[in-house]
Amino acid sequence: MPRPRIVMSMDEAVAGFADNSSLMIPGFGPGQPTNLLAALWRTPATGLTTISNGVGFESADEDLKGLGDLVMAGRVTKVIAAFTASTRPSRTGTAEALVANGTLKAELVPQGTLAERIRSGGAGVPAFYTPAGVGTETATGKEHREFGGRTFVMETALFADYAFIRAWKADTAGNLVFRRAARNFNPIMATAARNVIVEVEQPIVEAGEIDPDQVHVPGIYVTTLVRIPVGGVLHINRASGMAVRQTA
């Protein structure tokens, strides 16, 4: 693969996103590709299958439109997640009604199984065994097997058409570095998709400026890099709920 293309806007980064594509969306609190998701919201893309930790909620802020909004707008066909519905009765309603009336499919997956299925997709491993979920509804219909006297279920790999990634640093070769807990699903999702589009917090540096020992995702996986522009969303202030924006 040649070096990743570097584009100047989020809209350019997601241009040509095909209908009926599958999309990996990282984030567990921090580490969400907020700006790419808002740009995807502005395209007409529909019929998505998404792979993410949770489904989330709708946002009134156009710059914070994300998976919850796409789901509620009927643009998502299937969600694969560790949280497909709120556990709080008071917040029930996000995706449940759509699932109930058949317009949305859901696949609920234990979080570690979800992570390992993604990692396996990036590893060319079609299936593996895990103890998670044995003896519960989530193992229903799955193949069970004993190893060393303990029961495991077989789980299969996930691989997507697209991954949207949020990185802290990147170089022109596409090498990525993440910061603290913003790492979460990013490195594994970056290996498990055909098109890997990355929004970057810091200025993109020349190849060679990141120590090869400190790279979290090798650049060979990366298709497109875009720096978060001035005014773009860096993160959400948890106290105020307001977006904290890129200033320079």
Added chain:
Amino acid sequence: MPRPRIVMSMDEAVAGFADNSSLMIPGFGPGQPTNLLAALWRTPATGLTTISNGVGFESADEDLKGLGDLVMAGRVTKVIAAFTASTRPSRTGTAEALVANGTLKAELVPQGTLAERIRSGGAGVPAFYTPAGVGTETATGKEHREFGGRTFVMETALFADYAFIRAWKADTAGNLVFRRAARNFNPIMATAARNVIVEVEQPIVEAGEIDPDQVHVPGIYVTTLVRIPVGGVLHINRASGMAVRQTA
């Protein structure tokens, strides 16, 4: 687990090594725990099962005694490796004779399968599927299965009693950092053994001095740390074949 113990000599680090233990030995050129292996040679430990990339050759230098020497001394019962015999007829003889007369068992594993089996051992994944080796002798007797129209073989996890590790840097919490290609099998083997003994090239620093984002192996996996003392082997000069030693 409390913090790893920090000892001052290689002999102390390997003291109490039990007979009939299994041992992971990393290294692919650089990254070999040379000093720990030489210390193991000095113990009476025998009946080993080893997991490594290759089996290697004997060394005349007491400081470079390693797996090849343990094998030829009859102290190894089984080797699991991607190179169990030399491919060069002129060097045949190292372990072949022992296998032929039944005193040594060998398990030859494709290198990527070996790495993934080790990684799975550290991941609590008992088995996985890989395309490597399908249609060859190495897949003989293994369970085959189709996923998406392609044939894979099932491979099972490896987990050992001990791993000997070579790190570049470490802190008192046991966090490890590797340098360049000396990383190789070290990070995965460090997660796939009950006792993880680490020889460290640089002075061991206080917990907090290594950036959490740059840790290659979290300290929770590490049992014992020992800095390579002055005079200990840092690496082998490839031109001269001589040991390059720690000077300060």
Added chain:
Amino acid sequence: MAEEKQPLNREQMAAVLAQNMGYGWIVNLGIGIPTNVSNFLTPEQEIVLHSENGVIGYGRLAGEGEEDPDIVNASATQSVTLNPGAAIVHHADSFNVIRRGMIDVTCLGAYQVAPDGSFANWKITTEPWNNLGGIGGAMDLASSAKQIYLAMDHQTRDGEPRLLEKCSLPVTAPSGVTLVVTNLAVVAVRNGKFILEQHAPGYSAEDIQAVTGARLEISPDFRRVSV
């Protein structure tokens, strides 16, 4: 004269959980009451806190002005501090720690628990399996941690018991719970039995049994919680 009845609040329940951690344990704290445990651990305990998102070695909740938007616990929203020696891994590597069995105890919230060590915490209905719910990492944790501690209110808002002979909600794991800390009691789960170990101020064993949906065996060491 009997002490006034005083159920434990969330912080006190977290403090009881903290008292039940052994030296040097690797501990995972789930969303809810458990995430507060990090504020009650002492440095002498040398506990390493592990979070699903790959943070290993975090400390107490971040105070005002200390918040780093990129450092959160399992809640994904609470800012925490990092202890010296902390390390970050990605989500798959984080669950490798769990699946390999390195977590000495996972502390989770729950809706129901039974004496066989089964518990329910991910789904509030018994509707047929419809792929809706919030599992998070609870099933991975419950299947592989050495012990499961639960923190939960003793009864539902409607006054129904949560400690039952058998969970009526879909279970998160069919076994593994060893300790239940509620607002009224500390209950050990051993050999298929609930063993009442401690009570909240003012509550007698009879008071607690009356709001419990399963038989409680009274520990010989039954006593008032000390928090």
Added chain:
Amino acid sequence: MAEEKQPLNREQMAAVLAQNMGYGWIVNLGIGIPTNVSNFLTPEQEIVLHSENGVIGYGRLAGEGEEDPDIVNASATQSVTLNPGAAIVHHADSFNVIRRGMIDVTCLGAYQVAPDGSFANWKITTEPWNNLGGIGGAMDLASSAKQIYLAMDHQTRDGEPRLLEKCSLPVTAPSGVTLVVTNLAVVAVRNGKFILEQHAPGYSAEDIQAVTGARLEISPDFRRVSV
């Protein structure tokens, strides 16, 4: 007048391999002749070299005084340089790159090759499976790379052919070879056939067919190698 017969040396064979790399490819170079390929790639090709040991983006062999003991290629002994933008991963992650199918071509040494794209490079006997041999990463690479290029002498030291209708040694992979570069010829492997594309200086198609153990189809573009 006919050109003097001049078999290709190892460097020339490596140079031919380098000519057959596409722009921006991710390439894995095996032990032996292939590791020399890194010296013949041009910056314009933008090739990313991947090694089993987790070095991604290495460059030419290190010159004298340039050797870093911690930077080696698949031989585990040859020092190489790193290109700007190089990254290091561990052994499992390195084979994830391979297994996922990201390697555009793997260049390997071999003992035998057949027109069905099968080849043998890990065992020199046909003794029953005895778990002895040196597989290294060849099987992983061969099963998952988009193409396999082989570099090998056209004949054994005893003058036996290595390009055969069927491999007699245990195979490394039952299919996948697309190009064979020998000291005498460049042979494409397509649709179950060996297609003779190029010859070493002075060698005719007949000369090459005479030392080949399988039928060679002559390419319409059959020509002298240009290295």
